[in-house]
Amino acid sequence: MKHASPDKSKTKVDAAAVDGATVPPNSAELSERESRWNYALVGSGLGVWDHNLRLGKRYYSDTWKIIRGMAPDENADGDFDTWIELIHPDDRDFVIKAVDRQNAGDPNYRIFEYRERHRDGHWIWIECRGACVEWDETGTPARLVGTDTDITERKGAQERLAHVSRRLDLALDISNIGVFEADIENGTVDWDDRLLSIYGITDTSPAGTGSAWEASLHPEDRDRVLATINECVATNTDFQHEFRIIRQDGIERVIRAKAAFFLDSDGRRKLIGANWDVTAEVRLNNELQRAKDLAEARNTELESAKESIEHLALHDYLTGLPNRRYLDRMLDDRSAECRRTGLTLAILHIDLDRFKQINDTLGHRAGDAMLKHAAQVLKRNVRSTDFVARIGGDEFVVLCNLDVTPKKISNLAERIIRELCKPIRYEGHDCRFGASIGIATDSGPALDAKQLLLNADIALYRAKSDGRNRHEFFSTDERRRIIASKRLADEILLGLERGEFVPFYQLQFHARTLDVAGVETLARWQHREHGLLTPDRFLAIAEDLDVVSMIDGLILEQALADRKRWEDEGLRIPKIAVNVSSRRLADPNLSKKLRGLKIEPRAISFELLESISLDDCDEAVIANLRHLRRLGIDIEIDDFGTGHASIVSLLKLSPKTLKIDRELIRMLPHSAEQRKLVRSIIDIGRSLNILVTAEGVETMDHVRILYDLGCDMLQGYALARPMPALQIAPFVRAASWRGADGPVAGSQLDLRKSVSGSGQR
Known part of the structure; x- marks a missing residue:
């Protein structure tokens, strides 16, 4: 079958003739x-x-x-x-x-x-x-x-070996890993082509590569790398390290190396290792690290900024104390703790007394200094577990819980007040202020922190109302009063919408003739539930609501309509006096509103309470008074003798009429001193050409005495009580104050005699 000669012979061979040689003799x-x-x-x-x-x-x-x-x-x-x-x-x-x-x-x-x-x-x-x-x-x-x-x-x-070899070569090519083998005893190193390419070495002889490698090491890394290799050679320990090289072309690279020792077939110790270029990886890692460091730095800055913003959001910029927002958060936390543990939560609501005077006299810088001082006093006098906050203006709140008792809370409040009352030296001035404190406490599963804070506020209101520089505990009676006031405030606003505020009129009379001189318009509230209410029932709440000016305006408009109706009925009232509040008098749009009402000159007069500071009128008030005169509206000073109007202010204001307060009139029949005082007021009015009206004329003795003292006009129950507009015309036509059964019938004859007698003299 095999190795046939070129002539393709088919001749068979004898199996016994192997070599064709003749059999030797042996x-x-x-x-x-x-x-x-x-x-x-x-x-x-x-x-x-x-x-x-x-x-x-x-x-x-x-x-x-x-x-x-x-x-x-x-x-x-x-x-x-x-x-x-x-x-x-x-x-x-x-x-x-x-x-x-x-x-x-x-x-x-x-x-x-x-x-x-x-x-x-x-x-x-x-x-x-x-x-x-x-x-x-x-x-x-x-x-x-x-x-x-x-x-x-x-x-x-061989094929399997070749396959493995091909895969290894491919892997080394792809990863660009260079391999070397070093003969430790002979000091020679054999590099593959990849390693030569990485280092840029052209001398490929074993001796040449060994010296070239050491020469290529970065000067800053050479000692470290050689020391590592020498130690590993001495201890026959595998190693891994990273170092920089400078190639023969001057390019700097970063190399990562791994190596292991082994014995070859001849028993010689050798080292085989791998190097690869990690410059890009190191550069990327460095960039990532820099980015990470930058991100962490920015994150730290953002965290710091966040903490700063959070601190600013939760703390008062002036005193550094927690603010109202922080207080609300702590109220929730503390109340939840007390509900869970059964402990008591106490709230002290603190308001500085006479702080506004310091601000007004020494300026806001002084006020800021006082607020900082107050914050320090509060922090010094509370426990470390207590919470202090400034909630606005000159108001502070202290939260206490754990083992608080009413006695301990009372002692704390007294100590705070005592410390805050001590004088503070500021720029050569002794600044003095105090504090009023409202206290509310509660415990148990039904504890409501927001209601408790409201209760402390109610107690503070009572402490300030009762004289200041004191502390008061919340009481349910006070709360009921506050609730009633709140309900009344809501009803006042509703009453304004419904037109429930109406004018009543009290007639005024000439003292010498008892003829009608005019009427004073009085505000009344026709309450749907409680009936007719006088100002003492609603005026304070109306002032808090800032609606007195609105009520004054409504009363004025109705009074003008009633006067016109009286005139249409043939009744002429010489003048109508209406009250005007200090806020309405300071309204810059007052003259414009009055011009729109088309008021007849001298038909209306405005009554100003003497308690309005006439000496310190601002520009708006002075301008409005000037416009009132141009419109023909007279000015009257009400309740004269109990306020603080000076003679100079009377000269500056030049009112048409002074009304002597009823408190000065009440004791005239029984006090010579009162009569002298009233005569002096009447003489002042006469000397300044100002008419004088006496209020509170209740008896015929009042009528007689005021006539004798030279008073111009009289107003009081002795002559006429306040009445609605519909009763004015019948009352005036009846002239009952003059009749035999009238309230001053007995005095009419005496008055006439006095008049005629005076004429004879």
Whole structure:
């Protein structure tokens, strides 16, 4: 089947003629030698073939047949063409050439490999070794002998090794990892191409690469790296490190290296390692670290800014104390704790007394200094577990819980007041102020912190109302009063919407003739539930609501409408006096509103309470008074003698009328001193050409005495009580104050006598 001569001879060979030699005389020795070689060949797995071209004989051993899947006793005819068909198609041309060259004695083809189909169909690798052993007279090969070996397993191992090698090379190429092997004893280093490329080294000799590597180390890293390597060599320890190099082209790179020690087949200690360029990775890590550091720095700044904003949002900028927002948060926390533990929560609401005077006289800087001082006093006098807040203006709140008792809270409040009352030196001035404190406490599962704060505020209001520089505990009676005031305030606003505020009128009379001189308009509230209410029932609440000016305006409009109706009925009232509040008098739009009412000159007069500071009138008040005169509206000073109007202010204001307060009139029949005082007021009015009206004329003695004192006009129950507009006309027409049954009937005769007697004198 194999290695046929070029003439394709089919001659069969005798299996006994192996080498074609004549049997030597010592046949036993020869037989033993042949047996020995046969065993050796069989044991080595070599398939022997022998082509005797001169005799046309071909021999194939049993092993040669077994390699190809043939039976040992099977005949191998050695047909060349048949054998060539069994060769792998990719190897046929090569095998034909190799056989031809081997037959020709070409030493380059004594050994060659190829693939041949096994009897069961798979491919096996054959290693063919053959040579010419005999030549004819012309030098032509006459006999070729050789062996075939099944190298399929070896080829598979080589392929697997090649595959692994290819994968390793590919991986190293992709990862750009360079590999080196160092001989520790000889001091030589073998680098692969990748490693040379990484370092930019051109001298590829073992000695050259070793010195070039050390020279390439960055000066700042050289000592560290060499020390690491020397230590690892001394201790036979694997190592890993990272360092910088400067390539021969001047480029700086960062290298990461790993190395391990091993013994080669000769027992020599060697080091194998890998290097790779991590410059980009290090640069990226450095950039990421810088970004991280920057982000952390910014985060720290943001956190700091957040904390600062949070602090500013929860603290008072002036005193540094927690503010109202922080107080609300702490109220929720403390009340929840007290509800859970059963402890008592106490709230002290503190308001500084006389603080406004310091602000007004010494300025806001002084006021700020006092607020800072108050904050320090509060922090010094409370426990570390207590909470102090400034909730606005000159108001502070202290929260106490845990083991508080009314006695301890009272002692704390007294101590705070005592400390705050001590004088404070500020820019050469002794500043004095005090504090009023409202206290509310509660405990139990129903504790309501917001209601408790409201209760403390109610208690503070009572402390300030009862004289200041004191503390008061909340009481349910006070709360009921506050609730009633709140309800009344709501009802006042509703009453304004419904038009429930109406004018009542009290007639005024000439003292000498008892003729009607005019009427004073009085505000009344026709309450749907409580009936007719006088100002003492609603005026204070109306002032808090800042609606007195509105009530004054409504009363004025109704009074003008009533006067016109009286005139339409044939009744002429000389003048109507209406009250005007200080806020209405300071209204910059007052004159504009009055012009819109088209008031007849001298028909209306405005009564100003003497308690309005006439000496300190601002520009708006002075301007409005000037406009009132231009509109023909007279000015009257009400309740004269109990306020603080000076003679100078009377001269400046030039009122039409003074009304003596009823308190000065009440004791006239029983006090000579009162009569002297009233006479003095009347004389002042007369000297300044100002009419004088007496209020509170309750008896005929009042009428007689005031007549004798020279008073101009009288007003009081002795002559007429306040009445609604519809009763004015019938009352005036009836003139009952003059009749025999009138309230002053007895005095009329005396008055007439006095008048006639005066005329005789």
